[in-house]
Structure formats: structure tokens, C-alpha cells
Amino acid sequence: MTNKSPLAARTAPRIVMEDEAFRSKMMGVAAGMTDVIAMGRGDPDFHTPGHIVEAAKVALDANEHHYTGPNGLPQLREAICANLKTSYALDYTPDEIIVTAGVQESIMLCMLGLVTPGDEVLITSPRFTTYDTAVKLCGGIPVPVPTYQKDDFALDVNEIEKRITDKTRMFVLVSPNNPTGAVTPPDVIRKIADLAIKHDILIIADDIYAALIYPGHEHLSMATLPGMKERTITLNGFSKTYAMTGWRVGYMAAPADFVAKLIEPRHTLSINTCTVSQFAALAALTGPQDEMHKTFADYAERRAYLMTALTDAGLTYGAPGGAFYIYTNISSTGMKGAAFCEALLSETGVMLFPGDMFGEPESDFIRISYLQPLDRIKEAMSRIQSFIAKRRVAA
Template identity: 80%
Template sequence: MANSLLLDRLAPRIVEEDGAFRTRMLNIAAGRDDVIALGRGDPDFHTPAHIVEAAKSALDDNQHHYTGPTGMAPLRQAISDRLRADYGLSYTADEIIVTAGVQESIMLCMLGLVRPGDEVLVTSPRFTTYDTAVHLCGGIPIPVPTYQKDDFALDVGEIEARISDRTRMFVLVSPNNPTGAVTPPEVIRKIADLAVKHDILLIADEIYARLIYPPHEHLSIATLPGLKDRTITLNGFSKTYAMTGWRVGYMAAPADFVEALTEPRHTLSINTCTISQHAALAALTGPQDEIETMFTAYGDRRAYLMAALTEAGLSYGAPGGAFYIYTNISATGMTAKPFCEALLRDTGVMVFPGDMFGEPDSDFIRISYLQPLPLIEEAMGRIKGFIDAHKGAAA
């Protein structure tokens, strides 16, 4: 079949992405009624009730009209207060833009900073939305590899080796997706020195920063002397508050930069859903006990999975944060895509291959522990059975 006229005239900024494998997996899952989904990064918990009630009250009170492009003033102030209390970050309400999830913050940052031909260094394996956003702005994403032997924590030498005269910025994601790796404070300080030395900008994606397991520690790079002026801090509500579908994120940056991006942000979506902004305000200012309950559950699931994967003969980088375990399945003799597809067909367990995180022909899969522990235990039983059957067939 010939291409449509529109497809033939597609702008070169649209880089073709292979969605065939994801679609195939979803089609397989749709044909089964016993699927245990350990793939998506979508918390299984309900959004806490007081957050939902705040949204309902906003609807009842006719609070569903436009807000300013940067977001409701009380919400921006609450974000400012939370950033200071949790991370020691000093941003005023005028230095914050509320966006439709961190996804929109990422796009807004790239629109504001990336010029054609600019190189953007990105922690890898990675959340490939960064690649797409950089491509859309005419830039070139440059992966900075991390390794299982280091629990996928960043190595400053790997960053510096990839800096060129075209490097515009480095994207620091800690804890990282898909590995759960936390970059230690001493490495964060070295990255800060590197940014100053080479005069590069920084994006600090801290969406998982409240999901860090002891003894790991988080350090917000914009708190370091002289770094706030070259850093954009990203965060949001999806992961911590189980609010993925509410689509509320934010970026924090110096006020003059925020002012410059206000009209582009207005052009993208006018404002973040007003109802969701009221919910986000309740999330920040209301009780936090359910957040602690979720975090405790994630910790229990993490501990179980690490032990169960080891028992199954699979290795991994020990995750310091988030809710993923990036697992090496090379011991099975399979690469990630065939492993994931066969596992889903044979057992109904869905996990995602490292190929979806910028690693073609990967030996790794991402397992998210976002199901109740009994279901995770059931899934691990199926995975062990699958591995044993595969080894038996190969013998």
C-alpha cells in the first residue's frame, strides 16, 4: 500500500519509533485473562482519598476554568515549600511552572534550550521520552552508559568522555528509570564540577526522589553553590502520590527563564487541568501517611523480588530507589525481547525488555513491583517455572 500524502510529507523532526513490539505484547495480553502486569510504571495503589475529595470539591465549587499558564498560585507556593522542606531547594513560586506531567516539562525544556545540532547527554539505559523530545528540537541525544557492576550508578568519567564542543546539557535522572539507580551525593558533586568546567546546562529529573531506600541518599544538584543558575529541576505527583492519570508535574528554574517559557507553555496546553491542580495542592498540603504506607509496601516487594530473582539464578543491579529492578536474563540464553514475548505467551507475566529503554538486543528486562505482594509471588513462581522449562528444552 502506498504511503498517504501526509506521511510522505512528514517533517524530518519526526523520527520513526518502532512500536511494533509493544503493540504485539499488548495484543498477546488482550487475549489472556490471567495476565500479571509487571511492566508499566503505574502504581497499583489508589490515589489517596483526600486528594480525590479535593478534586470533587473543585468540581462542585465551579473551580474548573482556566488558570494562568504557570499554574495556580497556591499550588506553586506549596511546591516551593515542599522543595525547600524535602530537598533544601530554594525556588520561589515565580520560579515554578506546573505542567501536564513531567512529560510536558521535558518537552518544554528542550523547546527552550536545544538548538539544531546540539548534543544532549542522557543517563542510559533511559526513559526514551528524552530522545524523542531532543529529536523534535533538532538535537542529538547522546547516551551515557551505566553498568550492572556499579548498580547502574553514574560514572563521571563516562560523562566527561562524551562531552564535545556541541554538548548543550546533561540530563541527570536519579533515581533512574529503568534501573532504580541512585547517583550518590559524592558523584552528584563531581557532576556539578563537570558542568561548571565545561559550561553545560543540567536537567535534574527527580520524579522518584521520595522513593529512595536506605542507606541510599538523594542530593538535589541545584542546591550546590552556583548550580541553580544552570539547572532545571523536574518533579511531579505521578509516582509518589499514585497520580499517573491526573497528569501534574512541574519544572523549577530561575525566574527569568520561567518567564521566557510562559508563553510557549501556554501554547502547548494553556494550563494543566485545573481539577488536577486542586488535587495536587491537596496532595502536598494534606496528610502524608498513605505515602509512607505505599513506600513501605514498595520496600517489602523490592526485598522479596531481589531474593526471589537471585534464587531463580538471575542477577541485577541493586535498585536504590523507584520501583523497578533491571534484571539480567542472559543466564537463560535468551535476549530480552524473545524472553519477554515467550514469558507472556507461556505464563501471562508481562515485563518490558531493555530494548524499550535504549538498549537494542538487550540482556536486561525491567520488572516493576507495582502489584500486591501475593501477585508478585505468583508471577515469580511462573517466571521460575518458565526458566526451568526453557533450560530443560535447551538441554
């Protein structure tokens, strides 16, 4: 065993490595294999639409590769406001928008701006654990609010209320949620709003998947409700909707007086979002939406196939109302999520992620991302079905 370097030995206790070891282990195994079908990450397999890429090239040729203001290009912020109004009935002005390096940076900026040591932050669970990390880095305490398969992982307002204490600072609402794809119904959104006002808590409404809603489900943006815009931060971005994960453009929308306080912290984090990427994002909002609609149709087809195939394999799940994930219960195999994913990868070359990576230790669940062409998804399911059948016979 080697001695730690002075840097590693003196790392601040706020820095922890919870999911990284398992993720790195899986990536290391996959790197030594051929014909791996990756259905773990939330990275769309589609190309960024051509007109968006072309807009970036034009921006480069026009010498648009210098700093912008910390809050982003004025024309992009105007386009974001127009889109929020058209798509979600949200009323924001450009001075209420900060363009960030993906929603990931927005999350950190929110926590830096609002969380003080000892504050409790309620978070829909299972969950995207970046929220946990950001809260802890600011001295806060993440408090999971559980959701359940029997409810298709939709939020129950009673589960929120019974976890509210005098230390509760805010509630993080992600709808559709990652990793479950659960959409919180409008009537529940309204009840959460009433709860926020009653207990004087703040809301982060993470709408990154809000454009990806399947028939029978409806998205309601929290800040449209009476008394909620002033206590809500709306987060959204371009990564999932426009297959722009690597471009790193997201944004937050909040009351102007709060946004003004975050300009200098935002400048400190990264000065501004990549200028060329901002021009690409502008083209995404103002250009043709045909490819986006085709992508959504493909997701719907993949979702329908997977739901049937998983049922045929004897697995259950919460029916996803949005996004591109199916949170699948593999307890019938006699294995826990992490062991299932490790064995599946090494034996079949299919890479999935366990619920352990979404705030659920010793999880009975796996997250399946349907971000592969349908023929590859069918091949993956064939391998998964054989893998499961082999274990059931052995049992």
C-alpha cells in the same frame, strides 16, 4: 500492502516510531489473554489517596474548572516551593515554577527552550527514551552515558566527561533512574556539578522518583550545590509519589528569568495543566502523608521479596536504590530481552518490558516493575521461574 495516505507519506522526518511497535505488539497479545500480570509499566497499582480525590470533587463543585495561568495556580506553586524546601533543601519562589501536564510536558518544554539543531544532550543510559524523542524533535542529538550492572547502574563521572564535546548543551540526570532504580550518590552529584561548571553545560535534574529512596541510599538535589541553581532545571511531579499518573501534574523549577521565557511556549503546548488536577495536587502536598508512607513501605517489601526471588531463579541485577524497578539480567537464559518478554507473555501471561525499550538494542536486560500486590508478584515469579527452568532444561 496498502498505499500510504498523503498524510503518512508527508509526515515530517522528525517523527519516528522506535518503541511503539513493540509496546503495541505486547499490548495486543495481552488483550487477548486472561489473568495477565502486568509488571512492565511504571503506573502505581495503588489508588490515589482519598483526600486528594475529594479535593478534586470539591473543586468541581466550586466551579474550579476554568483556565488558570500558564504557570499554574499560585497556591499550588507556593506549596511546591514549600515542599521543595522541606524535602530537598531547594530554594525556589513561585515565579520560578511552571506547573505542567506531568513531567513529560516539562521535558518537552525544556528541550524547546534550550536545544537548537546540532546540540548534543548527554543522557544517563539505560534511560527513559522520552528524552531522546524530545531532543530529536528539537533537532538535537541524544548522547547516551552508559551505566553498568557491576556498579548497580550508578553514574561514573568519567563516563560523562569523555563524552563532552564543543557541541554538548546539557546533561540529563535522572536519580533514582528509570529503568534501573539506580541512585547517584551525593559525592558523584558533586563531581557532576564541578564538571558542569568546568565545561559550562546545563543540567536537567529529573527528581520524579526522589521521594522513593531505600535505606542505605541518599538523594542530593543538584540545584542545592554552589553555582548550580542558575544552570539547573529541577523536574518533579505527583504521578509516582501519590499514585496520580492519570491526573497529569508535574512541574519544573528554574531561575525566574528563564521561566519567564517559557510561559508562552508552555501556553502554546496546552494553555494550562488541568485545573481540577491542580487542586488535587495541592491537596497532595498540603494534606496527610500517611497513605504515601504506607505505599513506600509496601514498595520496600515487594523489592526485598523480588531481589531474593530473582537470585533464587539464577538471575542477576543491579540492586535498585530507589524507584520501583529492578533491571534484571536474563543472559543466563540464553535469550535476549525482547524475545524473553514476548515468550514470557504468550506462555505465562506475565508482561515485562525489555531493555530494548530503554535505549539498549539487543538488550540482555528486562525491567521488572513491582507495581502489583505482593501475592500477584509472587505468582508472577512462580511463572517466571518455571519459564526459565523449562528453557534451561531444554538447553
